[in-house]
Amino acid sequence: MTILEVKDLKQYFRINRKFTVRAVDGVTFEIKKGQTFGLVGESGSGKSTIGRSIIRLYDPTGGELIFNGQNISGKLTLEQNKLVRTKMQMIFQDPMACLNPRKKVLDIIAEGLEIHKLYESTAERDEKVYAILEKVGLCADHANRYPHQFSGGQRQRIGIARALIMEPDLIIADEAISALDVSIQAQVVNLMKKIQEETNTAFLFIAHDLSMVKYISDVIGVLHLGHIVEMGSKEEIFANPIHPYTQSLLTAIPSPNPRIERNKRAKSFDYDTSGIDYNVGEKRLVDGTHYVLATEAEYKKWVG
Secondary structure (H helix, E strand, O other): OEEEEEEEEEEEEEOOOOOEEEEEEEEEEEEEOOOEEEEEOOOOOOHHHHHHHHOOOOOOOEEEEEEOOEEOOOOOOHHHHHHHHHHEEEEOOOOOOOOOOOOOHHHHHOHHHHHHOOOOOHHHHHHHHHHHHHHOOOOHHHHHOOHHHOOHHHHHHHHHHHHHOOOOOEEEEEOOOOOOOHHHHHHHHHHHHHHHHHHOOEEEEEEOOHHHHHHHOOEEEEEEOOEEEEEEEHHHHHHOOOOHHHHHHHHOOOOOOHHHHHHOOOOOOOHHHHOOOOOOOEEEEEEOOEEEEEOHHHHHHHHO
């Protein structure tokens, strides 16, 4: 069952009369129930903009967003607004900036329940918060503390708990682990995988760390300059990268073996000098669910 369909999404930002930034330019993908879609790309490629457009923090310039069978790309009705606000949640990049420093953890996590009146009594609300804190590896005692009393990893767990308490169908994790230490990153990602197994929630996992994306994702979309240049299952992308940009990303992953690392030649990709024009390329099937954005001549050259 498909939870989210993104069809030809465009998100432009007008800077002045002469200049418009095309942050996202015709992106198409879908996420099925219980699946993790990994969106990878360098800084400024449009990853976070896609996440924010889907959850309607931005009004899309063009294209369609179908969530749970409802078109949420235009002006939202009250019913659609409630659907998006309850069944879609976001985990933000900076675990400190997204938590209100003046509120206790209990009030931060219960905010969604308060807004949408999803509890009968204060005792029921508190019980829900305590249960979700246990689920993310914290305890009920933490509920009466403030965000500054926690470490970065614990704050991110609070962010995850705030998203989970709404029992969403889709969680957008926007660079949710990039501000954390590597050992804490592993803990948070394992927690997200465990939660997904228990709740069958779909994830849109936005990141620039390919090794982490490989570990958590079922399907990977490689984003560059607002275009998805390659998409497929993680096995297809890692075993057979076609696009030069994907190849440059994969060769940049460091190897734990110093001998291999010493002799490795990382590929570089410069769009301006490559002669490739994303606006001319078409989505071409490589094999199975593996697609690449290319003209016919480019495709023959890369696959040849």
